[in-house]
Amino acid sequence: MRFFSEIVVALTFPLALTLVLLALAGLVYALLKWRRVAFALAVVAIGWSAFWSLPRNAEWLRESLEDRYAVESPNVLPNADAIVVLGGGGYTWISRPGITLDDLKYSRLAQGARLYIAGRAPRVILSGGGEGDRTEARNMARGMRKFGVPENALLLEERSTDTTTNARYSAQIARANGIRSVLLVTSAIHMPRASVLFRGAGLQVIEVPVPEPRSVRGDSWADRWVPSGRALWRSGRALKEYAGLMAACFERKTA
Structure with a gap:
């Protein structure tokens, strides 16, 4: 069970899931010759990391977690x-x-x-x-x-x-x-x-x-919409938290 959990956590980081899906697309094409399915998997794989590498998308995802509790004096x-x-x-x-x-x-x-x-x-x-x-x-x-x-x-x-x-x-x-x-x-x-x-x-x-520092440094178009490795990493952290939160809620309900 712990091994399975570690795999799930690893796949919450967008680049890890992208690589797995690209490998799967290669296998589908090589073994089954399903070109359209392989192409679709490859598009989804690349699009997944591309989407979460945008600073504004990373901050939107993080804010959905960070804003649940107010920061008080x-x-x-x-x-x-x-x-x-x-x-x-x-x-x-x-x-x-x-x-x-x-x-x-x-x-x-x-x-x-x-x-x-x-x-x-x-x-x-x-x-x-x-x-x-x-x-x-x-x-x-x-x-x-x-x-x-x-x-x-x-x-x-x-x-x-x-x-x-x-x-x-x-x-x-x-x-x-x-x-x-x-x-x-x-x-x-x-x-x-x-x-x-x-x-x-x-x-x-x-x-x-x-609070943690924000990755969006300014209000310009480039600050918000130019892909970056930092935004991809920050998205991965948020996705990991969502996976852990769902697991924690499930365990509490079934306890």
């Missing part, structure tokens, strides 16, 4: 028993001198620190696995301490390898510490899937999405 959010910050993104800024929270608009970790400083919850669960002592959660803890979040407020979840296990193991830590409601912090595009999984794990969730 920590000061207007309700209180909860804990803040959960999911791993993801770079942490090179941790070692940079003079960095401030205002410099980190797109950082999940910085948003978690803002919530704690605003008094929204007394504890923070940092969720991210890894090998030995070099887990993502421990790296995240370094960043939290940099912004003044005390060590005794941090709970580290270091076993997870994906969003499903983020939810499972974070919920176990939450129950062990009497935590029922959480402010869930992750990127806006990832939030719909993460919210379903954390609710399915038995937690009361308040969604705190963190």
Whole structure:
């Protein structure tokens, strides 16, 4: 089952599906001599990647996920028993001198620190696995301490390898510490899937999405409609989230 899931995830990236369909078109033509079918498959294959390589199409797809939950200031959010910050993104800024929270608009970790400083919850669960002592959660803890979040407020979840296990193991830590409601912090595009999984794990969730930079740099025709590899990659991420969201909803209904 896991192998099948990994194949599905791989095919959500447009170029991967395009290559598979082109290979299939070649086989149809070589083995069956069905020229029209092979041609149609090839057109669909190329058109699929071409469509999602357009920056405006990539942003439209991403916005359909990102806009489900509003981005709010920590000061207007309700209180909860804990803040959960999911791993993801770079942490090179941790070692940079003079960095401030205002410099980190797109950082999940910085948003978690803002919530704690605003008094929204007394504890923070940092969720991210890894090998030995070099887990993502421990790296995240370094960043939290940099912004003044005390060590005794941090709970580290270091076993997870994906969003499903983020939810499972974070919920176990939450129950062990009497935590029922959480402010869930992750990127806006990832939030719909993460919210379903954390609710399915038995937690009361308040969604705190963190925005990501847009790929459409301006309003010119070229900025929106000239194909780019970046737009293709961003489309793939959104398609992956949709595949994961559908799987999470299905599993929750059949559980």
